Amino acid sequence: MAIELNELIELLNKDLGLEYTAIVQYVQHSGVLTGAEYGDITKEIKIHTTEELQHALVLTEQIDYLGGFPTAVMPPAATSKDNREMLQQDLTGEEDAISRYKQRIVQAEELMELALAQKLREILSVEQEHAMDLRNALGK
Ligand SMILES: [Fe+2]
Ligand SMILES: [Fe+2]
Structure with a gap:
């Protein structure tokens, strides 16, 4: 079934x-993660934070371009006091993003929104790097 622009x-x-949720979750987790063995991933997730902000800015611009009204509402962030659990929450978020952006690229191409599809591909490749960083930190 063909997707419509408003969908x-x-x-x-x-x-x-x-993306807003990811920003807040990474900022909060960067402050809660503790222990020398989590030093590298803490630095990485601080970088993830700024990349998620870039994604939010790209999506805002694209939604506006398509005639939509960019949302200011975000689903709640996942929190924990356990290092591994936080990283697992972050990985779950990234895996969800990867699956959503793969669908979104196909949908954008279906509507011949090819510049949008290209921007989404760039976002997808960054989300894949994020997932890889988290999997490495979790020893997966
Ligand atoms: Fe993102
Ligand atoms: Fe990400």
């Missing part, structure tokens, strides 16, 4: 809200 805008707004 794509709605889905992009969900993606945008989840």
Whole structure:
């Protein structure tokens, strides 16, 4: 079934809200993660924070371009006091983002929104790097 532009805008707004969630979750986790063995991943997730902000800015611009109204609403972030659990929460978020952006690229191409599809591919490749960083830190 073919997707319509207003459905794509709605889905992009969900993606945008989840980028806000990722920013907040990484900022909060960077402050809670403790222990020398988590020093490297703490530095990495601080970098992830700024990359998620870039994704949010790209999505906002694209939603506006398509005639939508960018959301200011975000689903709650996942928290924990346990290092591994926090990293697992972050990995779950990244895996969800990867699966959403893969679908979104196909949907954007279906609507011939090819510049959007290209921006989404760039975001997807960064999310894959994020997932890899987290998997390495978790020893997976
Ligand atoms: Fe992102
Ligand atoms: Fe990410």
